[in-house]
Structure formats: C-alpha cells, structure tokens
Amino acid sequence: MKVKQLTEDCIKGILEYISDDKITLYSCLNANRAFCKSVVPILWRNPWINSSIFYDDTIFWKLIGKTILKCLPKESKETFYKKGLRLNSSIIEPPLFNYISYCQSLSDKVIQKLVDNIFDGYNCDLITLNDYKGMIQEEFWNLFLKQSYNIKFLKLPIFKIFEYPGAKRCLSSLSTLECDTFLPSEYFFEIPKYCHSIRRIEISMNFNNYNEGIESLILTQNNFQELKFISHEDKKFKFKNSKTLEFLSRSLKSIEFENRVCLSSQILSSFTNLTELHINLKNFDYCGLYCLKDIIIPQLEVLNLTNAVGVNFDIYSNLISNTQGFLRFIKIETKTHPPTSNIEIYLQTLTTYCPRIEVVPIWLARRQSLDNFENFLFSSNELKIIQIELKEPNDNVYNNREPVLAKPVLELLATRSNPELKKIYLKGKWSFSHTDLQKFFEMWKGRRFLTFHFDNEFYSYYIVKVCEEYYKQGVINGGTINYTSKV
Known part of the structure; x- marks a missing residue:
C-alpha cells in the first residue's frame, strides 16, 4: 500500500x-x-530574534552576516575587492534562497550589529576599517530596500530612507514604526506619501518630548491602534494638536510605557476606547504611578504591569476599580510582594470589578484568612488561568519557616472555581502531602483537563507519582512539579 x-x-x-x-x-x-x-x-521574516537559539550570540551574527553578504549582487562584491576589502572567498557563491526577499523587519541597529560582527578581528587600521564598515552598511541598506518585498517593522534610521531606490515599494505595507523624538520632523513628513496603514508607533523619547512630525504622521494613518513610549528621562510627551488627541481617543486600542509613564492622567483618560495598558517600570517612577490612581479606562480588557512594586498595590487596585467590568487579562510581575492589607484590597477589588476575568495573579499571605480568596473564586465565572503566589514575610527571622500547607487553597480551587479553569500555578513555599494532592485530583475529576504547575524546590517522589497517575487518567494534561519532573 x-x-x-x-x-x-x-x-x-x-x-x-x-x-x-x-x-x-x-x-x-x-x-x-x-x-x-x-x-x-x-x-527569515524576522531572523534577528533567532539569536537566542544559539549558544554564542557572536557566532549567530557572524553566520547571518556572511549569508547576507552572499546575497549581494556580483557588482558589489567586485567593488569590495577593487577597494582592497578582502572577505571570505565563500561569499562569492550565490545563496540557495533569496533570503532578503522574505525579511519583514529592518532597523539601523540590526545593520550595525551585522557589520560589526563581520569585521570582528579584521586586521587593518581604524580609519580604513570605518571606511569598509560604511561601505558594507550602504550596500546592506540598498540590498534590503531593493529586495525585501514586504517590510512590516522599521526602526526609522538617521537618514532620509525614502531617497533609497525601492524604499517606496517595500515600505508601503509598513505596520510598525519605531522612531526617536530627536529625528528631524521632515523625516516623518515623507512617510505618509507612501505608508497609510501603520498600526503601531513606538516612540523613544531622547532629548525632546515633542516632535511635530510624529504627531502629523499619526493623523495620516488609516489603521492606527497601538502606541508605545520608551522614556529615558523624567518628562511628559506633548501633543500640541488637539486633533491628534481627538483622533487617538477614537482609534487607540493599546498603549505601552517602558521605564516611565510619560503621559498625564488627563490625556490617558481621554483614550476612552483603550482596551490594553502595558507598563514596564524598569526605573522607579512614583509620579507616573501615582497618576494611575486618577485614570479612568472604561473598556480596558488587558492590564500588564512588569517590575511592579508591592507597596504600590493600592494604586494598582485603584486603577482596576476605575474600569467598568471588561478586564479579562491581568499580569503583574513584582519586584517585591505586596503588604497583606493590600492583598486583601486587591482581592476585594477583583471580586467587585472583574466579573469577566480569565487570567489573573493572586498573592496570599501566611495566616491570612481565605474568605476574600473564596469570594473571588465564587464570583469569577470566566476564570481560566490563575497564578497563586505565597507572600513571604518581610522579617528575615521568618524566612526559614516551614512551607505553608496548600491543602485548603486546593480544596477551594476544586470546589469554588469556575468549571472552565484549566491552568493553576502555585509559586512559593507551599507544601502538601501526596494524599492531599490525590484528594484534590479526585475532586477535579469531571472538570476540564488541568495543567498544574507547582514551583517549589522541595522534591517528593510520591507527589510526582500521583501526578503521573492522574496524567494517565486524563485528569491533568501537563505541568511542572518541583522544578524537576514534567508531567
């Protein structure tokens, strides 16, 4: 057959x-x-993100740079030799594929990194080396802008990119633009002549907190929905054209801040159609955080806070309470655990203002009453994924205490949670016997298949065996137990 x-x-x-x-x-x-x-x-749509697969980042960039050199036209390679640039003879061979034609992501940082690694260890004086690097950079920009048919992401370089042949064609489908506020406004005035469907703009605030060109560009786009600010100093970004704010209030769906919250609460609250808010506070920004207390985002569905600080949980809870019941996804990554009093407020806020929540992190403290946790589970009729982290005491005297019994928490999850709950993550020094876990899985039978993660350095052969048995029975369909054993 x-x-x-x-x-x-x-x-x-x-x-x-x-x-x-x-x-x-x-x-x-x-x-x-x-x-x-x-x-x-x-x-090759975005080959630059694949470096993490390699053990040596330098080797990755050398290999990919060599591949791109092969893609250069024969005339360019001959020019290199005429000007005394001796590269590996293997670049003469044409590549198996027209790799450049597939590329959808381009930035000056990528070009610079490719060139620097190509010349790593190249033996010549500094002036000649810089001349060679400039020549290769020019050839690479020409190559990508001529042969890439469909660039989706562009980091706007410090030259007028549309003066390059082919740029008008390959950038016509641009959907994400990253740019710096220090660039001349005229660089942005050219873009709307050829690009009308930019969906996302990422603004890096360097030196200036206003750029007329960026504001003008936003107003020309037909499908604009996402805005990201990368702030390097303590300044608020300025919108000087009232039409821009009117436009954003209608079109903007997602806003993201990195390092600092660089818009006022009044401006943020004017974005009434916003559904996603992402904040990565790499640097502490109390003023920016404090303004969150006054923000009203009625249709918010996604709240993502990275590098959050535990003592500010009252602010996060206040922000959640200023939504109108549409929140579905909450992700909060903390540098420090919230105080127990703030945990209680947070749980009460979730219970009252998040009836549609599907994904959420929870903190529980030692000796804390589970009443608010139980109320939250009972009211969350659409909950699908929950992460429960045990708050450690701030006093170092208590750091060596025995792990906290997880049995009552598991029983509440099995008896009070939404039947559609499918993933449970327990983080911290929880403990339970294999019989407690067996009882939990027995109660779970008949519900949706469960992915169960238990992050604790304590290893138990019996717990692993229980998990393996209920995996065979189809009660759980995956997870990680005690760091060492995948179910």
Whole structure:
C-alpha cells in the first residue's frame, strides 16, 4: 500500500501553525527539500530574534552576516575587492534562497550589529576599517530596500530612507514604526506619501518630548491602534494638536510605557476606547504611578504591569476599580510582594470589578484568612488561568519557616472555581502531602483537563507519582512539579 505524502500547502500550513517555535522550525530545515523550502521564509521574516537559539550570540551574527553578504549582487562584491576589502572567498557563491526577499523587519541597529560582527578581528587600521564598515552598511541598506518585498517593522534610521531606490515599494505595507523624538520632523513628513496603514508607533523619547512630525504622521494613518513610549528621562510627551488627541481617543486600542509613564492622567483618560495598558517600570517612577490612581479606562480588557512594586498595590487596585467590568487579562510581575492589607484590597477589588476575568495573579499571605480568596473564586465565572503566589514575610527571622500547607487553597480551587479553569500555578513555599494532592485530583475529576504547575524546590517522589497517575487518567494534561519532573 502506498503511503500518501503531505502536499506542499499542507506542510506550509503545519509550519505556519508552529511559527513561534523557532527550535522546532530549525530542526525541520534538514528534514527534506519541501520542509526546508517552507521553513526558510518563516525564519527569515524576522531572523534577528533567532539569536537566542544559539549558544554564542557572536557566532549567530557572524553566520547571518556572511549569508547576507552572499546575497549581494556580483557588482558589489567586485567593488569590495577593487577597494582592497578582502572577505571570505565563500561569499562569492550565490545563496540557495533569496533570503532578503522574505525579511519583514529592518532597523539601523540590526545593520550595525551585522557589520560589526563581520569585521570582528579584521586586521587593518581604524580609519580604513570605518571606511569598509560604511561601505558594507550602504550596500546592506540598498540590498534590503531593493529586495525585501514586504517590510512590516522599521526602526526609522538617521537618514532620509525614502531617497533609497525601492524604499517606496517595500515600505508601503509598513505596520510598525519605531522612531526617536530627536529625528528631524521632515523625516516623518515623507512617510505618509507612501505608508497609510501603520498600526503601531513606538516612540523613544531622547532629548525632546515633542516632535511635530510624529504627531502629523499619526493623523495620516488609516489603521492606527497601538502606541508605545520608551522614556529615558523624567518628562511628559506633548501633543500640541488637539486633533491628534481627538483622533487617538477614537482609534487607540493599546498603549505601552517602558521605564516611565510619560503621559498625564488627563490625556490617558481621554483614550476612552483603550482596551490594553502595558507598563514596564524598569526605573522607579512614583509620579507616573501615582497618576494611575486618577485614570479612568472604561473598556480596558488587558492590564500588564512588569517590575511592579508591592507597596504600590493600592494604586494598582485603584486603577482596576476605575474600569467598568471588561478586564479579562491581568499580569503583574513584582519586584517585591505586596503588604497583606493590600492583598486583601486587591482581592476585594477583583471580586467587585472583574466579573469577566480569565487570567489573573493572586498573592496570599501566611495566616491570612481565605474568605476574600473564596469570594473571588465564587464570583469569577470566566476564570481560566490563575497564578497563586505565597507572600513571604518581610522579617528575615521568618524566612526559614516551614512551607505553608496548600491543602485548603486546593480544596477551594476544586470546589469554588469556575468549571472552565484549566491552568493553576502555585509559586512559593507551599507544601502538601501526596494524599492531599490525590484528594484534590479526585475532586477535579469531571472538570476540564488541568495543567498544574507547582514551583517549589522541595522534591517528593510520591507527589510526582500521583501526578503521573492522574496524567494517565486524563485528569491533568501537563505541568511542572518541583522544578524537576514534567508531567
């Protein structure tokens, strides 16, 4: 009997489905010609993010730089030799694919990194080396802007990019633009002539907190929905055109801040259609955080706080209470645990203002009453994923206490939570016997398959065996137990 082979379209569909799994895609490169032909275009959409797969970042950039050198036209390679630039002879060979044509992400930082690694260890004087680097950079920009058919992400460089041949065509489908406020406004005035569907703009605030060109660009886009600010100093970004704020109040769906909250509470509250708020506080920003207390975002669905500080949980709770029941996803990564009093307020706020919550982190303290936790579980009818972290005492005297019994928490999860709950993460020094865990899984039977994660350095052979048994029974479908054993 003949075994039917997968069609090329079927292979492409499968590989597209796993397009975020770069390690698996790399393993498919050597499977056969059909797989390789389908994988290469996916990996080269944004090849720069794949460096994490390699053990040595330098080796990755050297290899990919060498590949791009091969893609240069023959005339460019001949020019290198005429000007005394002696590179590896292997670049003369043409590449197997037109890799550049698949690329959808381009930035001056990437070009610079490629060039620096190509010349790493190259033996010549500094002036000549800089001349060679400038020559390669120019050739790379020409190559990408001529042969990349569909650039989606661009970091706007410090030159007029639309003066390059091919830029008008390959940037016409641009959806994300990253830019700096120090760039001349005229650099932005050119963009709307060729790009009308920019969805996201990422603004890095360097030296200036206003740029007329950026504001003008925003007003010209037909599908603008996302705005990100990367603030390097304690300044508020300025909008001087009232039409811009009117436009953003209608179109803006997502806003993100990195380092500092650089818009006033009044401006933030004017974005009434906002559904996502992302804040990464790499630097402490009390003034920016304090303004969150007064922000009213009625349709907010996603709240993502990174590098949050525990003592500010009253501010986060206040922000949640100023929404109008649409929140579905809350992610809070903390540098320090919240005080017990703030945990109680946070749980009460979730219970009162988040009836549609699906994904949420919870903190519980030692000797804390579980009443508010139980009320939250009972009221959360759409909860699907929950992370429960045990708050450690601030007093170092208590740091060596025995782990806290997880049994009552598990019983509440099994008896009070939404039947659609599918993932549970327990973080901190929790403990339970294998019989407690067995009882929990027995209570869970008949509900949705559960992914169960228990992060604790204490290893128990019996707990692992219980998990393996209920995995076989189909009660749980995956998870991580005690760091060492994957179910």
